[in-house]
Amino acid sequence: MPINVLMPALSPTMEKGNLAKWLKKEGDAVKSGDVLAEIETDKATMEVEAIDEGVLAKIVVPEGTADVPVNDLIAVIAAEGEDPSSVQAAGGGGKAAPEAKAEAKSEPTSAAAPAPADQNTTPGGGHMSYERVNEAPEGAQPGGTAPQQQAGAGGRVFASPLARRIAKQEGVDLAAVEGSGPHGRIIARDVQAAKASGGTKAPAPQAAAEAPKAAAPAPKAAPAGGAPAGLTLDQVRGFYAKDSYEEVPLDGMRKTIAKRLTEAMQVAPHFYLTVDCELDALMKLRETLNASAGKDKDGKPAFKLSVNDFVIKAMGLALTRVPAANAVWAEDRVLRFKQAEVGVAVAIDGGLFTPVIRRADEKTLSTISKEMKDFAARARAKKLKPEEYQGGVTSVSNLGMFGIKHFTAVINPPQSSILAVGAGEKRVVVKDGAPAVVQVMTCTLSCDHRVLDGALGAELIAAFKGLIENPMGMLV
Amino acid sequence: MSDTYDILIIGAGPGGYVTAIRAAQLGYKTAVVDREHLGGICLNWGCIPTKALLRSAEIYHYMQHASDYGLSAKEVSFDTAAIVKRSRGVSGRLNGGVGMLLKKNKVDVIWGEAAVDSVAKGNQPGQVTVKESKRAEPPKGAKGAGTYQAKHIIVATGARPRAIPGIEPDKKQIWTYYEAMVPETMPKSLLVMGSGAIGIEFASFYRTMGAEVTVVELLPQILPVEDGEIAGIARKRFEKQGIKILTGAKVTKVEKGADSVTATIEGGDGKTQQITAEKLISAVGVVGNIENIGLEKLGVKIDRGIVVTDGLGRTNVPGLYAIGDVAGPPMLAHKAEHEGVICVETIKGLDTHPMDKAKIPGCTYCQPQIASVGLTEAKAKELGFAVKVGRFPFAGNGKAIALGEPDGLVKTVFDAKTGQLLGAHMVGAEVTELIQGYVVAMNLESTEEELMHTVFPHPTLSEMMHESVLDAYGKVIHT
Numbered sequence: 019m020p021i022n023v024l025m026p027a028l029s030p031t032m033e034k035g036n037l038a039k040w041l042k043k044e045g046d047a048v049k050s051g052d053v054l055a056e057i058e059t060d061k062a063t064m065e066v067e068a069i070d071e072g073v074l075a076k077i078v079v080p081e082g083t084a085d086v087p088v089n090d091l092i093a094v095i096a097a098e099g100e101d102p103s104s105v106q107a108a109g110g111g112g113k114a115a116p117e118a119k120a121e122a123k124s125e126p127t128s129a130a131a132p133a134p135a136d137q138n139t140t141p142g143g144g145h146m147s148y149e150r151v152n153e154a155p156e157g158a159q160p161g162g163t164a165p166q167q168q169a170g171a172g173g174r175v176f177a178s179p180l181a182r183r184i185a186k187q188e189g190v191d192l193a194a195v196e197g198s199g200p201h202g203r204i205i206a207r208d209v210q211a212a213k214a215s216g217g218t219k220a221p222a223p224q225a226a227a228e229a230p231k232a233a234a235p236a237p238k239a240a241p242a243g244g245a246p247a248g249l250t251l252d253q254v255r256g257f258y259a260k261d262s263y264e265e266v267p268l269d270g271m272r273k274t275i276a277k278r279l280t281e282a283m284q285v286a287p288h289f290y291l292t293v294d295c296e297l298d299a300l301m302k303l304r305e306t307l308n309a310s311a312g313k314d315k316d317g318k319p320a321f322k323l324s325v326n327d328f329v330i331k332a333m334g335l336a337l338t339r340v341p342a343a344n345a346v347w348a349e350d351r352v353l354r355f356k357q358a359e360v361g362v363a364v365a366i367d368g369g370l371f372t373p374v375i376r377r378a379d380e381k382t383l384s385t386i387s388k389e390m391k392d393f394a395a396r397a398r399a400k401k402l403k404p405e406e407y408q409g410g411v412t413s414v415s416n417l418g419m420f421g422i423k424h425f426t427a428v429i430n431p432p433q434s435s436i437l438a439v440g441a442g443e444k445r446v447v448v449k450d451g452a453p454a455v456v457q458v459m460t461c462t463l464s465c466d467h468r469v470l471d472g473a474l475g476a477e478l479i480a481a482f483k484g485l486i487e488n489p490m491g492m493l494v
Numbered sequence: 495m496s497d498t499y500d501i502l503i504i505g506a507g508p509g510g511y512v513t514a515i516r517a518a519q520l521g522y523k524t525a526v527v528d529r530e531h532l533g534g535i536c537l538n539w540g541c542i543p544t545k546a547l548l549r550s551a552e553i554y555h556y557m558q559h560a561s562d563y564g565l566s567a568k569e570v571s572f573d574t575a576a577i578v579k580r581s582r583g584v585s586g587r588l589n590g591g592v593g594m595l596l597k598k599n600k601v602d603v604i605w606g607e608a609a610v611d612s613v614a615k616g617n618q619p620g621q622v623t624v625k626e627s628k629r630a631e632p633p634k635g636a637k638g639a640g641t642y643q644a645k646h647i648i649v650a651t652g653a654r655p656r657a658i659p660g661i662e663p664d665k666k667q668i669w670t671y672y673e674a675m676v677p678e679t680m681p682k683s684l685l686v687m688g689s690g691a692i693g694i695e696f697a698s699f700y701r702t703m704g705a706e707v708t709v710v711e712l713l714p715q716i717l718p719v720e721d722g723e724i725a726g727i728a729r730k731r732f733e734k735q736g737i738k739i740l741t742g743a744k745v746t747k748v749e750k751g752a753d754s755v756t757a758t759i760e761g762g763d764g765k766t767q768q769i770t771a772e773k774l775i776s777a778v779g780v781v782g783n784i785e786n787i788g789l790e791k792l793g794v795k796i797d798r799g800i801v802v803t804d805g806l807g808r809t810n811v812p813g814l815y816a817i818g819d820v821a822g823p824p825m826l827a828h829k830a831e832h833e834g835v836i837c838v839e840t841i842k843g844l845d846t847h848p849m850d851k852a853k854i855p856g857c858t859y860c861q862p863q864i865a866s867v868g869l870t871e872a873k874a875k876e877l878g879f880a881v882k883v884g885r886f887p888f889a890g891n892g893k894a895i896a897l898g899e900p901d902g903l904v905k906t907v908f909d910a911k912t913g914q915l916l917g918a919h920m921v922g923a924e925v926t927e928l929i930q931g932y933v934v935a936m937n938l939e940s941t942e943e944e945l946m947h948t949v950f951p952h953p954t955l956s957e958m959m960h961e962s963v964l965d966a967y968g969k970v971i972h973t
């Protein structure tokens with residue numbers, strides 16, 4: 019039996035991934051544990067390992083293919099003793115044969131499909147028998163069920179027969195519908211929801227007039243591909259001279275950022291609270307602590323705390339001091355937490371990650387500092403595990419190093435707030451009726467109004483400010 | 495403090511024990527409490543022992559008709575005690591099997607009468623008190639009475655027979671399914687009150703074993719949840735077998751004699767009649783076991799005797815869940831099991847959806863069998879669907895003829911607009927084993943086209959399922 023290699027699910031929520039690279043060629047011998055290919059998911063790059071021994075007989079999905087659904091056949095390994103040149107996908111077919119991508123015909127063709135070769139003939143002998151034939155079903159089914167490729171959307175769309183039919187009757191573009199069935203398959207209720215929310219993509223030419231409707235689809239109706247419907251590709255292209263730009267395909271991370279943050283802005287009502295925090299005491303404490311750091315075995319200081327480490331810790335403690343703010347929205351209720359989980363935005367080439375410091379309230383500054391160094395390094399290498407950047411109640415985004423004085427950040431769902439931290443800079447302020455020079459950092463908290471009201475948000479950021487300005491409180 | 499469980503389930507019926515196994519698979523430290531039997535009503539007093547009894551009746555029926563098949567069986571008779579013993583043996587075997595499954599999955603069994611004291615708040619787990627049960631001996635290895643802590647508590651306490659005031663079961667002449675399951679002798683005459691699945695199955699069993707049976711149903715149709723046409727066909731067959739059926743009729747009074755009951759029955763036309771029978775089976779539905787388990791105190795929302803849940807098993811009280819019969823109709827074992835799995839998977843944070851009740855099949859194992867899923871023709875029309883209806887009779891199917899079962903019908907109801915299979919309804923031999931084909935098709939959201947393109951093996955009864963679909967679209971071959 020040939021062995022099918024399927025698109026793996028690298029996290030419980032993964033529905034599809036990009037086949038970034040094949041590390042074995044057709045004809046290569048593989049043994050258990052060999053890395054066959056690299057898969058790029060939402061955010062991380064991961065490796066597909068062979069679990070069986072044999073010869074990589076056929077690569078079904080070429081490298082560079084985007085949005086390969088989980089469990090799709092990506093390659094076939096010929097087991098020992100099998101002729102690699104003649105193996106076909108084992109069993110359970112009908113799913114992945116690339117030839118099946120052609121637009122499915124949907125006129126009711128009960129008997130019109132060309133009959134395949136005599137089904138009752140065994141390949142070898144050609145005699146009729148009362149036994150069943152042991153062959154994989156044909157890749158393409160007769161009649162309207164062949165996997166359908168959406169023109170222009172660049173990926174196969176999995177949808178139930180009923181969903182397809184309703185979509186056709188109602189003029190819903192399946193490529194613009196997010197599936198809620200098994201493995202993200204589009205089922206009838208998704209099409210109905212898309213229709214009800216007006217989430218159908220208007221045909222390009224008339225789209226200008228339709229734009230307001232299409233621009234605010236319900237989250238479920240967001241296109242499977244990533245960015246929710248805004249202007250269409252053709253519309254955007256229409257604004258610019260043809261040779262004035264280069265088109266950059268989206269990677270998984272860009273799609274996720276576009277999708278999640280658009281959703282956040284549409285779904286979570288944001289409001290913003292800005293405070294100035296005086297940093298002089300913190301800078302002094304930081305200097306003392308860093309000077310006191312022992313040396314590690316390489317003779318380097320055991321830790322070097324950054325201002326951001328203090329910010330993370332202060333945010334963690336603030337959350338536990340204002341327990342009502344240590345919560346997130348969950349459809350028809352609020353989930354309230356005991357420990358503080360603080361995400362930290364880490365910019366990397368082409369995007370960002372938000373690894374989460376768990377129990378930020380309990381951890382020491384030096385522990386937080388160490389974890390952050392590790393997270394930042396692995397984020398840049400795209401080696402973070404999904405569970406390391408999932409969850410969190412709030413996040414910290416610091417653009418101080420770029421000289422940004424003040425900005426607002428978009429909440430990272432399902433979190434309920436995010437702190438935008440500006441640069442620490444010397445400013446003249448009025449102190450005791452006289453001008454004084456102090457070091458100040460402007461911070462702005464974006465709050466999800468479903469969870470935090472103004473006063474609660476103010477309480478949270480006041481607690482934060484208190485800790486930053488009296489940093490000894492963070493040591494005990 | 496005793497052990498803290500992640501999940502504690504009250505009731506080890508099909509809902510409870512399946513939920514426990516799934517919870518354990520998901521890595522939860524799990525316990526299930528029961529006061530009486532593993533496997534609940536289903537394994538011990540419901541689905542399974544009735545099927546064992548009905549199997550005896552079926553074979554008895556075939557033996558009586560042996561000559562139809564060129565066979566001879568002389569002096570065909572039965573031994574009531576042996577029939578009952580077999581049925582109890584089947585239950586006992588499966589009941590033991592549940593014990594082993596729970597053990598294998600490292601689910602703790604706690605024996606006794608459970609009540610919820612509190613639900614989890616913050617880091618504080620909920621608490622359940624288990625009192626000693628006098629109903630039955632605990633299975634080997636079970637934990638005993640005491641207080642137990644759990645983060646999530648799932649109520650799966652099932653249901654019990656409903657009693658009509660004035661016609662309360664007395665275990666002697668007025669039976670519930672409990673007594674009807676273990677007759678000491680076969681009654682000569684029987685009055686069955688209620689023509690749902692339970693009433694009809696007992697009516698069919700006792701009639702086949704030779705009793706004079708009368709079924710009284712308040713509604714105008716027997717098997718009220720089934721498609722009218724199917725119920726009509728079933729009724730004709732029952733009447734041909736000699737079952738007397740009174741629909742639109744009500745038992746208004748029951749007088750008990752020395753070894754008989756006399757029921758006063760008021761017909762739809764206002765006329766009353768009296769029927770005397772040796773026994774009366776009260777099969778007028780079940781009510782949820784919601785009492786004395788702490789629900790009132792916790793403020794759990796109850797509606798008409800049923801714990802209200804959100805479709806994912808969650809009650810209005812966080813940390814408390816309900817599944818199975820106690821969480822409402824359809825009161826079927828497979829619904830209980832599925833609901834339980836959805837409940838724990840939701841707790842785990844998996845991507846779950848409320849069960850689509852329109853896709854839960856229902857089966858009645860009388861002679862002839864009845865099986866259905868989805869909307870009846872009448873209901874589909876009432877909901878405003880333009881329907882296409884397909885029908886295929888058993889008489890047109892080779893296998894049915896070969897089996898000597900030429901009576902029955904397979905009926906399909908499609909939405910004319912989209913081709914969605916809205917419902918399927920069958921009456922006849924083995925249909926309870928057939929219906930699942932349509933259930934799968936419905937869950938995959940097949941339209942008539944996929945069903946037409948599916949190849950059905952020949953010769954089987956399942957070919958009728960194909961033909962019924964073809965008939966709905968004017969392409970039927972064998973009629």
Ligand SMILES: Cc1cc2nc3c(=O)[nH]c(=O)nc-3n(C[C@H](O)[C@H](O)[C@H](O)COP(=O)(O)OP(=O)(O)OC[C@H]3O[C@@H](n4cnc5c(N)ncnc54)[C@H](O)[C@@H]3O)c2cc1C
Nearest residue numbers: 505507509529534535536540541608652818819825826827
């Ligand atoms: C005669 C008959 C035939 C049936 N045939 C079928 C059929 O063919 N197909 C079908 O799908 N369904 C059938 N049913 C229905 C089926 O039995 C029920 O739907 C099913 O048993 C419900 O499962 P459950 O887990 O919700 O509850 P149950 O099976 O009722 O289990 C509940 C359990 O909870 C225990 N319990 C209750 N309260 C407490 C407490 N306070 N402390 C500890 N333990 C407690 C009980 O002892 C019991 O074991 C039939 C029912 C009857 C009566």
